[in-house]
Amino acid sequence: MLVAAAAAGALAFSAEESDKSETFRQLELFGDILARVQSDYVTETDDPELIENAINGMLRSLDPHSSYMPPDAFRDMQVQTSGEYGGLGIEVTLESGVVKVVAPFDDTPASRAGVEPGDYLTAIDGESIVGTTLDEAVEQMRGQVGEPITITIARENEDPFDVELVRETIEVKPIAWRVEDGFGVIRVSTFNEKTTDSLAAAVKSLQAELGPNLPGLVLDLRSNPGGLLDEAVGVSGVFLNGGEVVSTRGRDPRDTERYNADGGDMTDGSPIVVLIDSGTASAAEIVAGALQDRERATVAGMTSFGKGSVQTVIPLRGGRDGAIRLTTQRYYTPSGRSIQATGIVPDHEIANEILDESALKRLRESDLPNALKAELESMAENEEIEHDIEEPPADYEGEDFQLQRGLEILAELNASRKTAAVAQ
Missing domain, CATH: 2.30.42.10 (PDZ domain)
Structure with a gap:
C-alpha cells in the first residue's frame, strides 16, 4: 500500500513538473518571437506596446471583462x-x-x-x-x-x-428621485462610492414628502451598468431586514463568501417594483435578484444583461506598473441562481416599444466574445420559461410604458396591502 501511494505521488509530481516545463517552453517561444519581430519587422517596433498588447490578448482570451x-x-x-x-x-x-x-x-x-x-x-x-x-x-x-x-x-x-x-x-450622480402618481420613483444610474448613502437620503426625502409609511416606490435600474459590489449590498440592505443579498464563489467551491444586508428596511415593508432592461448589468442585477429572491420586490421590464461575474483589480507593484482586472468569482442570488449569460427574468415582462427583430437582439453578456458560459442548471431553467411579453398598445402616446405599468402594478400591490391590513 505504501509503495502504491508513493508511486501515485511520484506520478502526480511528474505530471506537475511536465506542465511547468511546457509553460516555460511556451515562454521561451514568446521570447523568440519577440526577438524576431524586433530584428526583422519591416519598421521599428515599440517593444513596451508589443508586450502590453500580448498581455491584453492573453487576458481578453479568458473573458470580456479581464x-x-x-x-x-x-x-x-x-x-x-x-x-x-x-x-x-x-x-x-x-x-x-x-x-x-x-x-x-x-x-x-x-x-x-x-x-x-x-x-x-x-x-x-x-x-x-x-x-x-x-x-x-x-x-x-x-x-x-x-x-x-x-x-x-x-x-x-x-x-x-x-x-x-x-x-x-x-x-456621476447615482441617485435621482421624484414623486409620481402618489408614489416614490428612485432612479439608480450606477453603483459608485456614493450610491448607498444617496439612496438612503432619497428615501428619507420621500418619507418627508409622502409620510413615513410610504405607499410604495419604483426602483428604476434600467440601463444601469453596475459598479461596486459593496454598494450593491448596501443598496439592497436599504430595503431588507438582514439576511443574504449575494454570495460569490471562485474556482474552489469551498471559497464561498456571503454578503448580508445590514441596517434594516428603511421603508418598513412598503411595496417595491424594480424596473430592469437589457442594459441592467452586474451590481444592478445583484440588487434586482436579491429583492426578487427575498420576495421583497416585484421585478418588471425585460430580461437583464446577464453579467454574473466578479472582477478583482490587482495592482502590480503597488500600481506603479498598473493593474490587472481579473475575473475571479461568479456571484449567486440568495436562492443560489447564477445569472451569468442568462440574466434576471422579470416577474412581469414588459417592453417599452413594439417588439421587432432588432429590439429582441439587444446586446447581452452572452453575445460577447469569450463570455463565461451559463451554468447548465441555470440555462436549462431559463430555457423552460415561456416568455409572454407585454407591449405598449399601437396607439400608445406616453413616453415610458414600462414606468407607467410599474406604477400601475405598484398601485395594485398597495391596494392588496391595505386590504390585508384591514383583514387583520
Whole structure:
C-alpha cells in the first residue's frame, strides 16, 4: 500500500513538473518571437506596446471583462469609482474588436446626445478605433474638459452617423428621485462610492414628502451598468431586514463568501417594483435578484444583461506598473441562481416599444466574445420559461410604458396591502 501511494505521488509530481516545463517552453517561444519581430519587422517596433498588447490578448482570451490597465488607466479607474472623472459618460465593452455601448450614464454628454445601449463606436474624430483595445478607446474618449470630440456611431438598421460632443467633468450622480402618481420613483444610474448613502437620503426625502409609511416606490435600474459590489449590498440592505443579498464563489467551491444586508428596511415593508432592461448589468442585477429572491420586490421590464461575474483589480507593484482586472468569482442570488449569460427574468415582462427583430437582439453578456458560459442548471431553467411579453398598445402616446405599468402594478400591490391590513 505504501509503495502504491508513493508511486501515485511520484506520478502526480511528474505530471506537475511536465506542465511547468511546457509553460516555460511556451515562454521561451514568446521570447523568440519577440526577438524576431524586433530584428526583422519591416519598421521599428515599440517593444513596451508589443508586450502590453500580448498581455491584453492573453487576458481578453479568458473573458470580456479581464484586462490589463496601464498606470494611467489604473489611476483613471480609481477616480471613476469615486464618482467623478473627465469624459463623455459611457459604459462600454468590446465585441469582436469593436467598442459597443452597454449604457450611457444619466445627464452626461453621451446621454444628452442620444447615445443608446447597443450602439457601436467605430471612430473618434474621424480616426477608426476598430481593432483597438478597450483601454485605448476609452483613453481617446477622455481628454481636457471643454474639448470637442466627434464619435462615429453604427446603429442597427441605420447608416453610420457622427455625433459631436464636448468633454465634461463627469460627476456621476447615482441617485435621482421624484414623486409620481402618489408614489416614490428612485432612479439608480450606477453603483459608485456614493450610491448607498444617496439612496438612503432619497428615501428619507420621500418619507418627508409622502409620510413615513410610504405607499410604495419604483426602483428604476434600467440601463444601469453596475459598479461596486459593496454598494450593491448596501443598496439592497436599504430595503431588507438582514439576511443574504449575494454570495460569490471562485474556482474552489469551498471559497464561498456571503454578503448580508445590514441596517434594516428603511421603508418598513412598503411595496417595491424594480424596473430592469437589457442594459441592467452586474451590481444592478445583484440588487434586482436579491429583492426578487427575498420576495421583497416585484421585478418588471425585460430580461437583464446577464453579467454574473466578479472582477478583482490587482495592482502590480503597488500600481506603479498598473493593474490587472481579473475575473475571479461568479456571484449567486440568495436562492443560489447564477445569472451569468442568462440574466434576471422579470416577474412581469414588459417592453417599452413594439417588439421587432432588432429590439429582441439587444446586446447581452452572452453575445460577447469569450463570455463565461451559463451554468447548465441555470440555462436549462431559463430555457423552460415561456416568455409572454407585454407591449405598449399601437396607439400608445406616453413616453415610458414600462414606468407607467410599474406604477400601475405598484398601485395594485398597495391596494392588496391595505386590504390585508384591514383583514387583520
